[in-house]
Amino acid sequence: MSFIVSDGSDPVATVQILLEALPYIEEFRGTVVVVKFGGNAMVSPELFADFAKDIFLMHRIGIRPVVIHGGGPQIGHWLERIGKESEFVDGRRVTDAETLEIAQMVLLGKVNSQIVTALNAFGPVAVGLSGTDATMLEVEPHGDALGFVGSVTKVNPALVNRTLANDMIPVVATIGADSEGQIYNINADDAATAIAQALGAEKLIFLSDVPGVLRDVDQPESLINKLTVDEALDLIEDGTIAGGMVPKVLGCISSLEHGVGSAHLIDGRVPHVLLLELLTSAGVGTMIMKGTR
Numbered sequence: 001m002s003f004i005v006s007d008g009s010d011p012v013a014t015v016q017i018l019l020e021a022l023p024y025i026e027e028f029r030g031t032v033v034v035v036k037f038g039g040n041a042m043v044s045p046e047l048f049a050d051f052a053k054d055i056f057l058m059h060r061i062g063i064r065p066v067v068i069h070g071g072g073p074q075i076g077h078w079l080e081r082i083g084k085e086s087e088f089v090d091g092r093r094v095t096d097a098e099t100l101e102i103a104q105m106v107l108l109g110k111v112n113s114q115i116v117t118a119l120n121a122f123g124p125v126a127v128g129l130s131g132t133d134a135t136m137l138e139v140e141p142h143g144d145a146l147g148f149v150g151s152v153t154k155v156n157p158a159l160v161n162r163t164l165a166n167d168m169i170p171v172v173a174t175i176g177a178d179s180e181g182q183i184y185n186i187n188a189d190d191a192a193t194a195i196a197q198a199l200g201a202e203k204l205i206f207l208s209d210v211p212g213v214l215r216d217v218d219q220p221e222s223l224i225n226k227l228t229v230d231e232a233l234d235l236i237e238d239g240t241i242a243g244g245m246v247p248k249v250l251g252c253i254s255s256l257e258h259g260v261g262s263a264h265l266i267d268g269r270v271p272h273v274l275l276l277e278l279l280t281s282a283g284v285g286t287m288i289m290k291g292t293r
Helices: 011-028 045-060 072-081 097-120 158-165 188-199 229-237 245-257 273-279
Strands: 032-037 064-069 126-130 137-141 149-155 169-173 175-177 183-186 203-208 226-228 262-267 286-289
Touching: 011 273, 032 045, 032 188, 045 064, 045 097, 045 273, 064 097, 064 158, 064 188, 072 097, 097 126, 097 169, 097 175, 097 183, 126 158, 137 183, 137 188, 149 183, 149 188, 158 169, 158 188, 183 188, 188 203, 188 245, 203 245, 203 273, 226 229, 229 245, 229 286, 245 262, 245 286, 262 273
Parallel strands: 032 064, 032 203, 064 169, 126 169, 137 175, 203 262, 226 286
Antiparallel strands: 137 149, 175 183, 262 286
């Protein structure tokens, strides 16, 4: 099945698109889909607009999207503006008190509000939330070397569930707090995984800057469309899955082991990639499923 964008000039083509999408709409109506929004789609105006349209359409056809976002590129930009260099350990930004302050301002004051505003341009459907709201994300320090970077220890999903029950789209900034009220920045992949597990989501979708899992990182056409948990672990063991893809895949596996139906790694640089992955069989990313080989 292919996904065809119609300009309305061919009514028959438009009807065919709707008929092709109908089985997927029926299958996923009423289900929770957690989408981690990141990568190029966050900084490209065109891709950002496509993302907002996709999320709004998902909501309108009865899917219950939950958007989880970080803001690494934006945080890095503002740190540069104040003359502060970013330092990373194992792909995570070292966060001192000054960096944490910038992260809070960017995530809550800029990125979250931009996403909410873009969605609400189509109608009053989105609500901006933070992991500190109603103690949604309880954390502990990830490690001394990273400073104020937190690991999620508990998710309290009541606020997200109430938002969904009111037919709204929760947009969650990945800031959390420990038991003493200290604020921490949280890796958005980690937060999305934890929230998807707590919600028992049907799908967890990571938008990033790669097509998905590749057998050869230099060959985009080597994309693997479907993997079982066992197959994914084998690819980690033999080094096919390496670098920054490893924690993403392990997050997918963890989510499947804790109640999520399927996990997806898709390329946020592709226009309308969310709809392609959800409403067609085009195989635009990698889906990781429960089960053995």
